[in-house]
Amino acid sequence: MSNEKKFFDAMESDIMNANIPEAEKSKLMKNLLQLKNQKINLMITGATGSGKSSTINALFNMDVAQVGVGVDPETMDIAEYDLDNLVLWDSPGLGDGKEADNRHAKNIIKKLNERDDKGNLLIDLVLVILDGSTRDLGTSYELINQVIIPNLGKNNENRILVAINQADVAMKGKYWDYDNNRPEPPLKKFLDDKAESVKRRIKEGTGVDVDPIYYSAGFKEEGQPQTPPYNLAKLLYYIIEHTPKEKRLSFVENINRDEEMWKDNDDLKDYRKSIVQQFGETVKDCATKGADLGGDIGSVFGETGRAVGSALGGLVGGAVGVAVGAVESVVSFCTGGGCYITTATCEEYGKPDDCYELTAFRNFRDSWLRKQPDGERLIAQYYRTAPRIVRLINRQPDRSEIYRSIRDNYLSKCLSYIESGDNEKCKELYVEMMEHLYEEQDRWH
Ligand SMILES: Nc1nc2c(ncn2[C@@H]2O[C@H](COP(=O)(O)OP(=O)(O)OP(=O)(O)O)[C@@H](O)[C@H]2O)c(=O)[nH]1
Numbered sequence: 001m002s003n004e005k006k007f008f009d010a011m012e013s014d015i016m017n018a019n020i021p022e023a024e025k026s027k028l029m030k031n032l033l034q035l036k037n038q039k040i041n042l043m044i045t046g047a048t049g050s051g052k053s054s055t056i057n058a059l060f061n062m063d064v065a066q067v068g069v070g071v072d073p074e075t076m077d078i079a080e081y082d083l084d085n086l087v088l089w090d091s092p093g094l095g096d097g098k099e100a101d102n103r104h105a106k107n108i109i110k111k112l113n114e115r116d117d118k119g120n121l122l123i124d125l126v127l128v129i130l131d132g133s134t135r136d137l138g139t140s141y142e143l144i145n146q147v148i149i150p151n152l153g154k155n156n157e158n159r160i161l162v163a164i165n166q167a168d169v170a171m172k173g174k175y176w177d178y179d180n181n182r183p184e185p186p187l188k189k190f191l192d193d194k195a196e197s198v199k200r201r202i203k204e205g206t207g208v209d210v211d212p213i214y215y216s217a218g219f220k221e222e223g224q225p226q227t228p229p230y231n232l233a234k235l236l237y238y239i240i241e242h243t244p245k246e247k248r249l250s251f252v253e254n255i256n257r258d259e260e261m262w263k264d265n266d267d268l269k270d271y272r273k274s275i276v277q278q279f280g281e282t283v284k285d286c287a288t289k290g291a292d293l294g295g296d297i298g299s300v301f302g303e304t305g306r307a308v309g310s311a312l313g314g315l316v317g318g319a320v321g322v323a324v325g326a327v328e329s330v331v332s333f334c335t336g337g338g339c340y341i342t343t344a345t346c347e348e349y350g351k352p353d354d355c356y357e358l359t360a361f362r363n364f365r366d367s368w369l370r371k372q373p374d375g376e377r378l379i380a381q382y383y384r385t386a387p388r389i390v391r392l393i394n395r396q397p398d399r400s401e402i403y404r405s406i407r408d409n410y411l412s413k414c415l416s417y418i419e420s421g422d423n424e425k426c427k428e429l430y431v432e433m434m435e436h437l438y439e440e441q442d443r444w445h
């Protein structure tokens with residue numbers, strides 16, 4: 001049985017075992033079937049030697065790839081790797097001489113305009129890889145501005161991702177911190193400038209906005225230790241971000257399981273956690289579409305969370321504990337960030353899921369509360385009771401009033417305690433808030 005199936009099987013068993021009405025179950029099963037049938041087609045192109053193969057090998061679980069050989073001699077130079085629900089098209093870019101370039105351009109254009117059996121464009125996303133170690137990116141601009149973007153159709157900004165590879169040797173190997181596997185400040189500035197200039201050249205040439213990122217696919221030479229990638233999780237995060245939500249689960253089982261690949265990234269974002277959340281979002285939005293689970297998605301998709309966690313073990317950190325952490329974040333994400341009441345209050349005030357307050361409370365929960373002797377018990381109790389409380393509040397005509405009083409009497413004060421490092425006081429007030437809400441529940445029936 002393929003891994004892919006194992007993951008969808010977990011979803012199926014979650015749905016079958018869920019304690020929900022049959023009618024809701026059948027809606028979920030229908031959604032699941034649709035998710036199972038999704039295919040992602042990713043085109044990877046760029047000049048010879050830019051690192052297409054290295055990137056594919058670093059990102060994905062290539063042991064299971066089948067390489068397709070084109071029957072049409074004209075398209076033979078586009079290699080197809082079939083990883084079940086994920087299909088990779090590895091296509092040469094320009095720079096191989098006039099005749100070859102014309103052929104490559106023609107093949108790329110043909111592929112970009114190809115439709116699947118439902119009549120939708122086949123290629124979901126084009127990843128253009130630039131070689132960060134070369135000064136002359138002229139042929140790459142030609143490829144992007146004249147071949148790819150004009151053939152992406154209406155939704156062009158979402159169908160292209162530009163990534164500058166070989167960040168480690170962009171200044172001929174200077175200013176790379178080999179011990180910590182990251183750029184030193186002068187190289188970082190050089191790479192930031194490069195990304196900015198690529199962005200500008202594309203904007204000038206086509207009017208289209210892309211946000212290039214830089215990374216290193218890693219380097220392996222016979223007899224030498226492997227240099228692990230840099231910013232590979234960032235690259236994957238952007239790939240998933242550009243993939244339609246309903247297709248994202250097709251990545252889950254195809255991601256490289258080697259932990260080494262994922263650990264070194266810039267610290268602008270926690271990409272590894274964000275990737276887990278991207279999958280959680282799909283479960284939340286697509287798997288439960290049209291079904292009424294009363295806000296209790298987390299308790300339905302427990303096995304699914306575990307299957308995501310085990311598939312992404314390498315990405316999130318290998319060890320079992322971390323995989324379990326990943327599961328928790330999937331499940332808790334599905335249930336509104338695991339801070340139901342805080343989330344609901346923030347939503348009432350139009351604050352995003354990554355707002356300062358929610359981040360602070362999650363941090364409090366995971367870095368401190370969980371480690372207290374009664375921490376796990378309090379969190380578990382909260383998980384079981386809070387979704388119901390939120391559901392009840394949302395049905396009250398004076399819900400705004402209720403949320404305001406929760407905010408003013410409890411959450412704002414809890415936040416001040418966290419800010420001043422008084423976690424114990426925050427916990428006491430939080431327990432008090434929960435007791436107050438349990439009592440209020442009867443009034444809200
Ligand atoms: N230092 C360094 N070398 C890299 C990196 N990525 C790839 N390379 C090296 O660059 C060379 C070309 O990489 P490939 O992955 O074969 O490039 P490609 O785009 O698939 O090349 P073609 O298939 O020939 O078009 C190889 O020697 C890689 O080891 C990187 O991030 N850093």
Ligand SMILES: [Mg+2]
Pocket residue numbers: 052053054
């Ligand atoms: Mg190659």
